[in-house]
Amino acid sequence: MSWGVLTDGAMRLLEKTLDWRVQNQQVIAGNIANLDTPQYTRKEMDFENILQSYTRGNLQTVSITKTDPGHLGGANPGAGLVEETGDEVDLDQEVVRMSKNQLAYNASVQMLIKKLDIIRAAIEGGTK
Amino acid sequence: MKVMPLSPELISPQGAQSLEKPPGSRQEFENLLGKMMNDVNQLQHDSDQKVSGSLLGQEEMHTAMLSLEKANLGFKLLLQVRNKMVEAYQELARMQI
Amino acid sequence: MSMFKSMDLSASGLTAQRQRLDVIAENLANINTTRTAQGGPYKRKSVIMEARPAEDFDSFLGSPEKVEVVQITEDSKGLVPDYDPGHPDANKDGTVLYPNVNPVSEMVHLMLASRAYEANVAVLRTGKTMAQKALEIGR
Numbered sequence: 001m002s003w004g005v006l007t008d009g010a011m012r013l014l015e016k017t018l019d020w021r022v023q024n025q026q027v028i029a030g031n032i033a034n035l036d037t038p039q040y041t042r043k044e045m046d047f048e049n050i051l052q053s054y055t056r057g058n059l060q061t062v063s064i065t066k067t068d069p070g071h072l073g074g075a076n077p078g079a080g081l082v083e084e085t086g087d088e089v090d091l092d093q094e095v096v097r098m099s100k101n102q103l104a105y106n107a108s109v110q111m112l113i114k115k116l117d118i119i120r121a122a123i124e125g126g127t128k
Numbered sequence: 129m130k131v132m133p134l135s136p137e138l139i140s141p142q143g144a145q146s147l148e149k150p151p152g153s154r155q156e157f158e159n160l161l162g163k164m165m166n167d168v169n170q171l172q173h174d175s176d177q178k179v180s181g182s183l184l185g186q187e188e189m190h191t192a193m194l195s196l197e198k199a200n201l202g203f204k205l206l207l208q209v210r211n212k213m214v215e216a217y218q219e220l221a222r223m224q225i
Numbered sequence: 226m227s228m229f230k231s232m233d234l235s236a237s238g239l240t241a242q243r244q245r246l247d248v249i250a251e252n253l254a255n256i257n258t259t260r261t262a263q264g265g266p267y268k269r270k271s272v273i274m275e276a277r278p279a280e281d282f283d284s285f286l287g288s289p290e291k292v293e294v295v296q297i298t299e300d301s302k303g304l305v306p307d308y309d310p311g312h313p314d315a316n317k318d319g320t321v322l323y324p325n326v327n328p329v330s331e332m333v334h335l336m337l338a339s340r341a342y343e344a345n346v347a348v349l350r351t352g353k354t355m356a357q358k359a360l361e362i363g364r
Contacts, residue, residue, distance in 0.1 A: 032341075
């Protein structure tokens, strides 16, 4: 599909960011749910790393890991982005992370909407 | 939160083969139109898929909404192209020979 | 993966914390129970939580885990003896065994469980807000 601006770099990055932010929300949800689980250590997604790797073009999103040889790969393409930290869950830290994540998600959605508005205005010639 | 600077290769439309070059002959124009209709059709199919996927919990909300909007915009564009064509034809038809 | 999955994770957190709350409530209610159906005084109960993969096939690194209460254990140690020969539950030495429930520590656990419960509610709310924001894409 060659709709130019609908598939350009910035648009693709925004779309990917949305996916990652949703995934991060899940990671955080898992951390908070296991707040009192003994021996549970928190997991996280390092966004600086992820974005840098993406812009450099060498993002690893491997779904296959060494846990289960009989395991069917492809169930979760984003798995390679989640890191195990080995730290205990700190509730306050986690809640702050969640706020930041939500803000980033909202911001990305907003930017996406703006881009779409521009495209729409171009198509409709400002008659709406 | 650190704001990532956008590098040039990120925002330049690499996928922007948009409208290649203005069509020179009628044949090319027909193909272009046909291609546009196929693309729009594709967008509609894609969005149907994504929407039902999101209802089943397999697709994200934003993915489905975005695909709907893209299909919508694609269709609007096609509509405008059609309108312009009709206008152009009418303009021609009005010309005194 | 969908937004709803994070809600499932939070739901598991809510359930686990609520079970913990129930156990604490039971402990506090039975703080003076010297006679139970099994015989003997009430023994303090506590929950054991475990992290479980969210879905059966999701058992690989990086997949968020939900939490589950796998066991409710009883603690037999630390029962408090009290010399009271006139008490109907006194043993042959005249001591009555009272439950090993410490109200202060139970209250602390109550606050922790409550805080954790609220945190999970906050996660749910955030997930909902994000999904609603996504709906704005189509105007």
